[in-house]
Amino acid sequence: MKTWMFGASTPFSKEIIKNLHNPIVFGRHNVDYTMPQKFIKEHIPQYVSSIISPEDSPLNIVINVNLGEHTARASRELTTLPTFKSVFLTISPNIFFFYSLLSEMNRLKLPVKVCYVTSTYGNTSMKNKKEHLPAVDKIDYPIDFKYSSARLVQQSAMMSQVSDTCQVLGVNPSQLDVDDNISKYAKEIAELIYKSPADNQWNKIYCLKSGGWYGYFGDGKYTIE
Amino acid sequence: MADTKTWMFGTTSDFSKEIIKNLDNPVCFGRHNVDYNDPDKFIKEHVVDNTPVNMVINVNLNNNNMLPTDSIQTLPGYKKYFMTITTNIFFFFRLLDEMNTLKIPVRVCYVTSTFANTRWYLGEEKMRPNIYVNNHKIEKDHVFKYSSARLIQQSAMNSNISETCRVVGVNPAELEDGDVMTNYALKISEMVNKPVDDEQWNRIYCLKGGMWYSQPMWED
Numbered sequence: 001m002k003t004w005m006f007g008a009s010t011p012f013s014k015e016i017i018k019n020l021h022n023p024i025v026f027g028r029h030n031v032d033y034t035m036p037q038k039f040i041k042e043h044i045p046q047y048v049s050s051i052i053s054p055e056d057s058p059l060n061i062v063i064n065v066n067l068g069e070h071t072a073r074a075s076r077e078l079t080t081l082p083t084f085k086s087v088f089l090t091i092s093p094n095i096f097f098f099y100s101l102l103s104e105m106n107r108l109k110l111p112v113k114v115c116y117v118t119s120t121y122g123n124t125s126m127k128n129k130k131e132h133l134p135a136v137d138k139i140d141y142p143i144d145f146k147y148s149s150a151r152l153v154q155q156s157a158m159m160s161q162v163s164d165t166c167q168v169l170g171v172n173p174s175q176l177d178v179d180d181n182i183s184k185y186a187k188e189i190a191e192l193i194y195k196s197p198a199d200n201q202w203n204k205i206y207c208l209k210s211g212g213w214y215g216y217f218g219d220g221k222y223t224i225e
Numbered sequence: 226m227a228d229t230k231t232w233m234f235g236t237t238s239d240f241s242k243e244i245i246k247n248l249d250n251p252v253c254f255g256r257h258n259v260d261y262n263d264p265d266k267f268i269k270e271h272v273v274d275n276t277p278v279n280m281v282i283n284v285n286l287n288n289n290n291m292l293p294t295d296s297i298q299t300l301p302g303y304k305k306y307f308m309t310i311t312t313n314i315f316f317f318f319r320l321l322d323e324m325n326t327l328k329i330p331v332r333v334c335y336v337t338s339t340f341a342n343t344r345w346y347l348g349e350e351k352m353r354p355n356i357y358v359n360n361h362k363i364e365k366d367h368v369f370k371y372s373s374a375r376l377i378q379q380s381a382m383n384s385n386i387s388e389t390c391r392v393v394g395v396n397p398a399e400l401e402d403g404d405v406m407t408n409y410a411l412k413i414s415e416m417v418n419k420p421v422d423d424e425q426w427n428r429i430y431c432l433k434g435g436m437w438y439s440q441p442m443w444e445d
Contacts, residue, residue: 034300036300075384078315078318079319079322081262081264081311081312081315081319084311084314084315084318084319085307085308085311085315088304088307088308088311089304089307089308092300092303092304092307093300096300096303099297099303099369100298103298103365106365122376122380122440123343123345123440124342124343124344124345124429124438124439124440125343125344125345125438125439125440126342126343126344126345126436126437126438127436127437127438127439128435128436128437129435129437130424130425130437131424132437133424133428133437133439142383142384142385142386142387143380143383143384143386143440144384145318145380145381145384148380148383148384149376149377149380149381152341152373152376152377152380153373153376153377155341155376156341156368156369156372156373156376157369157373159341159368159372160365160366160368160369160372161365163365205343212345212346213345213346214343214344214345215343215344215346216341216342216343216344
């Protein structure tokens with residue numbers, strides 16, 4: 001069983017690492033997130049050559065990295081086009097790193113399962129009838145543009161790589177610092193990453209606090225207009 | 226409705242023309258008379274009093290921006306993609322922000338997509354089939370570009386919700402000439418005139434399927 005963990009420095013990452021099977025740990029200390037091709041060149045061939053038994057594939061990847069959105073200008077300060085654009089310049093490198101990595105693994109048809117830490121802050125729920133919508137007063141306040149955009153773009157990047165060989169699952173560690181959530185969430189992530197590729201959990205987003213699932217494409221019939 | 230202005234953004238597509246037919250004496254804006262790079266110029270010229278505004282937006286986000294298909298395979302290309310789509314999105318983000326500052330009532334109906342929106346369900350239904358398998362064999366870069374553009378657009382609009390600003394996104398799924406386009410355009414014109422306390426506001430609506438998407442932010 002091969003496992004890569006991205007994100008090494010936070011207490012949450014350290015707790016996740018404890019629960020993984022002999023992971024190779026990557027973080028800013030040994031990865032330049034602005035250079036995915038360098039990482040691919042150094043680590044993919046090594047991984048391929050280490051596959052000696054069926055249980056060595058798919059590769060299991062857990063991702064808990066900062067997108068950098070906290071260093072971008074606050075949403076209320078986005079009053080000019082350059083500052084607005086700067087949000088996306090800031091968040092792009094880390095998101096692109098994993099987009100590139102999964103893109104290359106898809107190109108090589110290397111099976112991979114990914115569990116990445118995200119948020120459900122900007123996600124939607126769907127109702128078939130207007131009268132089933134939650135009361136307006138529950139949602140009648142603005143969302144934070146910067147935070148929701150960063151997480152939604154992250155999810156787009158991951159979901160766009162889904163294929164016969166690539167399965168992804170986003171997890172929201174909501175209220176991480178409350179009670180004993182760190183330990184509980186870390187164990188759950190370790191359980192989720194080792195689920196079978198055939199499990200229906202994949203290609204969704206899961207809230208570790210509420211147990212709510214976010215899926216895509218109501219009935220699969222929608223196309224890009 | 227003399228006490229309300231109607232602004233239509235987007236004038237050239239057949240769909241825009243059909244929407245315009247159904248609006249009440251709209252002022253039409255498009256690339257011929259608006260520089261989307263300069264929202265402050267537009268604000269200075271057009272946001273001149275406190276008259277409530279009904280706004281319909283059907284503008285291209287440039288997510289297919291004539292860049293080669295492999296353009297987001299490098300970090301500079303990836304960043305360039307965001308630089309391309311954010312101009313039109315920022316225009317409306319800034320316009321609504323300013324209208325909020327001035328407390329000018331505004332109701333916005335904007336054309337978007339539900340392509341990347343999620344549906345929510347509780348654990349016992351987790352076993353629903355895993356259906357996100359790119360049935361249509363759409364190229365992955367295109368999936369990323371399209372879904373990201375629409376989600377950023379929706380974030381920009383939803384981030385301006387306030388006591389005076391209501392927004393609703395509409396997805397004209399499987400838009401085609403004829404009755405479909407006529408019906409969608411009529412529906413949009415009805416929606417933008419709904420009272421501000423209508424449950425439709427601050428949601429995204431699929432004009433084909435009749436589904437509503439709202440943001441369950443209680444989880445954070």
